Amino acid sequence: MLLTALSGLALANDALEQPLAAGGDAQRGRAVFVDREQGHCVICHALGSVAPAGNVGPALDQVGARLTAAQLRQRIVDITQVKPDAAMPAFYRREGLNRVAATHAGKTLLDARQVEDLVAFLAAQR
Amino acid sequence: MKRAVALALALLAATALAEAPRSGLAYQGEDIRRLQADDFANPAMLWAERGAAAWQQRRGTANKSCADCHGAAEQSMRGVAARLPAWDARLQRVSTLDQRINACTVREQGAAELPPESEPALALQTYLALQSRGMPLRVAVDGPAGPVFYIGRELYRTRIGQMNLACTHCHEQKAGKTLLAEQISQGQPTAWPAYRMDWQAPGSIERRLRACFLGVRAEMPAYRSEDLVALQLYLVWRAQGLALEAPGVRR
Numbered sequence: 433m434l435l436t437a438l439s440g441l442a443l444a445n446d447a448l449e450q451p452l453a454a455g456g457d458a459q460r461g462r463a464v465f466v467d468r469e470q471g472h473c474v475i476c477h478a479l480g481s482v483a484p485a486g487n488v489g490p491a492l493d494q495v496g497a498r499l500t501a502a503q504l505r506q507r508i509v510d511i512t513q514v515k516p517d518a519a520m521p522a523f524y525r526r527e528g529l530n531r532v533a534a535t536h537a538g539k540t541l542l543d544a545r546q547v548e549d550l551v552a553f554l555a556a557q558r
Numbered sequence: 559m560k561r562a563v564a565l566a567l568a569l570l571a572a573t574a575l576a577e578a579p580r581s582g583l584a585y586q587g588e589d590i591r592r593l594q595a596d597d598f599a600n601p602a603m604l605w606a607e608r609g610a611a612a613w614q615q616r617r618g619t620a621n622k623s624c625a626d627c628h629g630a631a632e633q634s635m636r637g638v639a640a641r642l643p644a645w646d647a648r649l650q651r652v653s654t655l656d657q658r659i660n661a662c663t664v665r666e667q668g669a670a671e672l673p674p675e676s677e678p679a680l681a682l683q684t685y686l687a688l689q690s691r692g693m694p695l696r697v698a699v700d701g702p703a704g705p706v707f708y709i710g711r712e713l714y715r716t717r718i719g720q721m722n723l724a725c726t727h728c729h730e731q732k733a734g735k736t737l738l739a740e741q742i743s744q745g746q747p748t749a750w751p752a753y754r755m756d757w758q759a760p761g762s763i764e765r766r767l768r769a770c771f772l773g774v775r776a777e778m779p780a781y782r783s784e785d786l787v788a789l790q791l792y793l794v795w796r797a798q799g800l801a802l803e804a805p806g807v808r809r
Contacts, residue, residue: 475737485738487735488742519723519728529719530776531777532718533777541721
């Protein structure tokens with residue numbers, strides 16, 4: 433309670449309970465995680481079986497044991513709600529961004545289904 | 559002795575950069591380092607040679623060469639590239655090496671502006687940067703250059719683009735980490751103009767900066783825009799003490 437009050441926003445937005453779409457699929461999520469044309473999360477995150485990867489972000493092996501689906505969703509949607517200075521893109525945010533290139537303006541990096549596929553894939557990493 | 563070192567390290571850690579300023583060369587592979595170290599192998603040296611020729615070439619309605627006014631670049635231009643961008647009393651704004659070359663081209667030679675990234679623009683920049691090679695970078699950010707410095711510093715810290723990342727996220731928080739296979743450096747401006755393998759061509763720091771804007775899916779600032787000039791001033795201030803190593807080679 434006190435902690436929540438002290439860290440304000442950060443803990444208040446730790447989790448996003450409401451799925452953005454129905455039917456998240458771990459198999460498709462794996463592809464979103466790896467594909468250059470989709471999430472391409474491997475540019476920053478290693479995850480055991482998935483190679484090759486960068487190390488800008490933490491390795492995500494067992495991330496499903498550390499974080500709930502709702503916490504995973506919030507981190508993918510907009511991690512700055514959890515950690516204001518996180519060096520990770522907000523993958524499902526279109527408002528309040530600066531200087532977005534015209535071709536991408538008003539669009540999110542991933543669509544709702546891709547986010548839920550990622551949540552299913554990462555929740556299964558335990 | 560050990561305690562003095564520990565104290566120095568603690569002080570360093572307290573500054574914006576967690577580590578001391580380091581040239582981007584330190585983050586490049588052995589192959590790139592070798593290319594840059596060898597003037598005969600460094601592909602950017604060809605542009606320095608072209609710049610030396612352009613320095614002697616009479617141009618414009620005045621039919622004058624750079625050398626007609628400035629003499630030997632080895633003397634008159636020594637140190638110039640290491641202290642730019644700077645407040646320019648003649649132009650009444652902060653200007654870069656590229657912009658100063660252009661000002662002379664237009665006003666003194668009576669010739670057309672050199673388009674950004676054109677061969678003559680890059681060749682002259684490369685040749686003049688070479689005249690300051692090895693000299694420590696040092697820029698003035700007090701006085702009339704102050705407001706531009708703050709614009710650059712602010713932009714450096716602002717999240718931009720669809721990726722919502724600021725320069726600081728990659729070049730301060732994550733310097734030394736790898737984005738897939740590419741190691742992120744501190745984003746120091748010491749090598750430019752540089753030959754970039756990815757381009758198969760030499761380019762200016764402005765082209766390199768625009769690539770970072772593109773990378774985060776932000777609108778790219780125009781060449782010679784106030785945003786790019788301000789970022790350069792901030793970057794050179796941040797790099798102070800590092801040696802100018804242009805013309806560099808980068809991946």
